[in-house]
Amino acid sequence: MMVSELDASVEVPVIIIRGSTDGPTLLLTGGVHGDEYEGPAAVQRFMRMLDPSELKGTIIGIPVVNVSAWRNRSRFSATDGADLNRSFSNPNSPDHSRMLAEFVFDTFVRSSDVLIDIHSGGQRLDHLPLIGWYRNGDGQAEFLARRFHREMHPWLVPDAAGVLSYEAHREGIVALGTEWHGGGTLDPRGSVAIVTGLHRTAALLAMIDSDREGTTDNRVPIAGDYQVTEHAGFFIPLVNLGQMIDENEPIGSVYDELGEVVSTLHAMRKGIVAGLPHLSYVYAGERVVYIG
């Protein structure tokens, strides 16, 4: 790894707390997308609460992974327009985002035992709070996720190449991902819930002494994916976040400026509505609902 070369062109704010005794390495990441605020707030706050003399192992906090996107108040890198969360282990990603992804992955992810990558809906989406893990793991990520926080629904995260937590999972790291509402604003209830979840995770990993280990959330995990609209326009949903819907049920229509229906979207699967647009004018090809 050629850190000096990369240092000249990527900026990664990182807080590392090394405990006084040995233990696992826990990596916390926020701000992979620059318009999501609960993750940065939670990582900053949690890291400042830690006492190295009482910590076993190492906790690495990167509150804002994508600084250029953060300062641009955008989901995408300001440097090259790429989505950093499709750039991990992706040789086809534009140069700067690929370099940033490689630097973060090689420097921090590979040497970690557990990763928690914290997201929210950003400007475009409003998400049901979710705490997720991937299929085909050894069960530890699911165990930790189900103890994280009752306000966050258990979630089987869809496999997606280039996504930080998925690529970490593929490397054998215990990887969790989270979502919390969105809309491009900070919901303090979200950052507080996530800080609670991080405490529980550190306690369950025996890194800190705490009686805050939570209880297991045995709800059936949300397991689905996003649906996109083929047409641009004014999207008016017919469903609410958290609502259970059937396959083929109408979930909303796209209208033109005169109020004519351009298209109506129908649910591709049965499940819980776990994500809807925050910005009501939607682009063709944009994600408009998550059903899981």
Ligand SMILES: [Zn+2]
């Ligand atoms: Zn995100």
